[in-house]
Amino acid sequence: MGVGTVLADDPHLTLSDEDRRVERLRNGRSGNPARVIADSSGRTPADARILDDEARTVVLTAETAPDDRHHTLEAAGADVLVAGSDRVDLASAIDQLDTQGLDRLMVEGGGEIIFSLFEAGLVDELTVYVGSLVVGGDSAPTLADGTGFTEEFPHLELTDVDRVDDGVLLSYTVGETVGRE
Ligand SMILES: NC(=O)c1ccc[n+]([C@@H]2O[C@H](COP(=O)([O-])OP(=O)(O)OC[C@H]3O[C@@H](n4cnc5c(N)ncnc54)[C@H](OP(=O)(O)O)[C@@H]3O)[C@@H](O)[C@H]2O)c1
Incomplete structure (x- = not known):
């Protein structure tokens, strides 16, 4: 999701259906899918619920993100992937996620990130x-x-x-x- 939704709603983005969580674990997967945030300058607050330890969280940033935000996010438990110079380059980010085994993304908005994904095909x-x-x-x-x-x-x-x-x-x-x- 985009950082706009993280800032607006502070979502948790874990599975609410316990049966699905159990089924994932039975199939040798993590209980919750990894969570991914497109956040060019690393604005995700360190205490955001999406950074808790119930699932892996990847924050996609751009090269211009300040180093201290990068370190703060990593200290809060996120994996930070840099893709794009000023803004997250979604195609390049998706390629990087793919190499890490995250080859299927479900995007829950908001509107800006959905538009960019459509725009990039x-x-x-x-x-x-x-x-x-x-x-x-x-x-x-x-x-x-x-x-x-x-x-x-x-x-x-x-x-x-x-x-x-x-x-x-x-x-x-x-x-x-x-x-x-
Ligand atoms: N009804 C629903 O199901 C639903 C679901 C989700 C959200 N929402 C609502 O949607 C609203 C938030 O939507 P939003 O559009 O403001 O935010 P958003 O799409 O969640 O996030 C947009 C932000 O993502 C970052 N971003 C990084 N790379 C991007 C790229 N390549 N293209 C576009 N954005 C990129 C940008 O911030 P940087 O430039 O700082 O990176 C941008 O401002 C909230 O009101 C929320 O409640 C509704």
Whole structure:
């Protein structure tokens, strides 16, 4: 996830379903998947819940991140990977994660990081839950924020629709980008 979500929500990002955790352990894996934060200048607070010892945490930073932030994050238990000069280069970061066995990423937002991943053509699948509460707000985050697409648009193919309580879970695969008609 992006550091914006870490700063806004202080998420834990561990499995809430105990059965899934037990199944992972039975299969010789860690109880929780590794957590990854895109954080160019190392702004993740040392006491963020995502840095606790319940799972491995990798913080992706850029070369311009101050050394003291790098050291603070490592002292807090994170593995720090440098990818990109001023901002995290997501394609290069994903290549580095792959060499460490992290070859499948589930990104839980927020909108800026999701936009960048689409922009870089790095998204294979998208899952959206449409719930049953109206939140609204003219500055509410959207699914993909960033600068938005104006000429070429990622195209989605709907593969599944599941009703969950009073909401729906929409599953898509991501196809070729399409131009403005
Ligand atoms: N409804 C949901 O399921 C859900 C899920 C997650 C989040 N959210 C909401 O989304 C909001 C946060 O979203 P957000 O868009 O502000 O933050 P975000 O996408 O979580 O994080 C954005 C930050 O990531 C860092 N980053 C590093 N490399 C990047 C790159 N290549 N491209 C883009 N960002 C990069 C940037 O900070 P640096 O420049 O400092 O690196 C950027 O400001 C919160 O309100 C949260 O509650 C909702």
